[in-house]
Amino acid sequence: ADAIDVEAIREEFPILQREFDGQQVVYLDNAATTQTPDPVVDAMSDYYRESNANVHRGIHHLSQEASEAYEVAHDRVAEFINADGREEIIFTKNTTEGENLLAYSWGLAELGPEDTVVLTEMEHHASLVTWQQIAKRTGASVEYIRVDETGRLDMDHAAELIDDDTAIVSAVHVSNTLGTVNPVSELTDLAHEHGALSFIDGAQAVPNRPVDVTEIDADFYAFSGHKMAGPTGIGVLYGKQNLLEDLNPYLYGGGMIRKVTFEDSTWGELPWKFEPGTPPIAEAVGLHAAVDWLEAIGMDRIETHEEELAAYAYDRLEAEEDVEIYGPEGGPDRGGLVSFNLEGVHAHDLTSIMNDHTIAVRAGDHCTQPLHDKLGVPASTRASFYVYNTRDEVDKLVAALDDARQLFA
Ligand SMILES: Cc1ncc(COP(=O)(O)O)c(CN[C@@H](CS)C(=O)O)c1O
Secondary structure, three states: OOOHHHHHHHHHOHHHHHHEHHHHHHHOOOOOOOOHHHHHHHOOOOOOOOOOOOOOOOOOHHHHHHHHHHHHHHHHHHHHHHOOOHHEEEEOOHHHHHHHHHHHHHHHHHOOOOOEEEOOOOOOHHHHHHHHHHHHHOEEEEEEEEEEOOOOHHHHHHHHHHHOEEEEEEOOOOOOOOOOOOHHHHHHHHHHHHEEEEEEOOOOOOOOOOOOOOHHOOOOEEHHHOOOOOOOOEEEEEOOHHHHOOOOOOOOOOOEEEEOOOOOEEEEOOOHHHHOOOHHHHHHHHHHHHHHHHHHHHHHHHHHHHHHHHHHHHHHOOOOOOOOEEEOOOOOOOOEEEEEEEEOOOOHHHHHHHHHOEOOEEEEOOOHHHHHHHHOOOOOOEEEEOOOOOHHHHHHHOOHHHHHHHOOO
């Protein structure tokens, strides 16, 4: 596929023209959140200006328009990840809420002392803390697939850990710290061989590469709108329909019920059963527009762009003898981000120097504290790329290291 036209894409992001202290912003914090193109902003503004109403099939025209827009957004997301239909697409607040929905609706009901939850050492706190706490409440145990010295999962260890006591395997598709692209189909197959479920955290995958949940055969899959050129306040939990049918909701209210009496209630059909109260309607319109916008570029072209940029950044940083990089070398095993440390300079100091050059990167543990403990570092600096980033911006990042060396090293 031919390369994407970055300059044309940048025209749709006025924020990228912003300057601080006379320097144009270099936005390299996309794993935290991506910027929002004009068509997505316009779609949400138009909704508020012209179609705003509450959903759940009100009688009046505006409510019917809003309900249609909200429901069709589910269809569009289902198509985007190759799910069977809107029944398998639950809109949440974000990836974190999707993981909690699964842990509360399924985990609390199904896990017990004889069960094991298998995670990986590179899990984000959104799944690691969630499963850790649900396991404590149910008596289940938690085991972690080892990350090897290259930053990849030790799949021999995975095959050892995943056995007939395993109730669920929960794994990140692309690590937000290492950039590692995990073999999620293989992990899912291992889970299924032992009658376990598979949950995949796709927060750093759906925005950046083609994802086909049917091909992966994951039972559940979660991601966020704000990491894929969409708005904050909306995420998606995908689940196989037959599994979702058997789950009870853990959040109750209007819109999710079929019948309510003073004695008891029955639940509405999918996906509304898991969407109580007034949902993120404008955000769903924005997410729909973001999916259209991304697909117009092409997810395979986005994947190639990010892989090449991350490989370029990896090579440039690798050439600096006082830089330590975490995760696999540039290529198909690394998504669009690079975390690293500059010898003798704390990540927070380096990141503030970067900010002096109006370069936006992230310092910290990226919500993967156990992984940083394993790496033996308190924090790292992370540059993460998207469709509007360029090699020139990577060069600026590398050039700014000298300032940090003079000041801190
Ligand atoms: C792999 C992974 N899994 C879950 C989440 C949570 O996404 P939410 O939309 O915040 O719920 C994130 C978001 N990681 C941000 C905030 S720590 C980062 O800077 O890396 C993630 O990267």
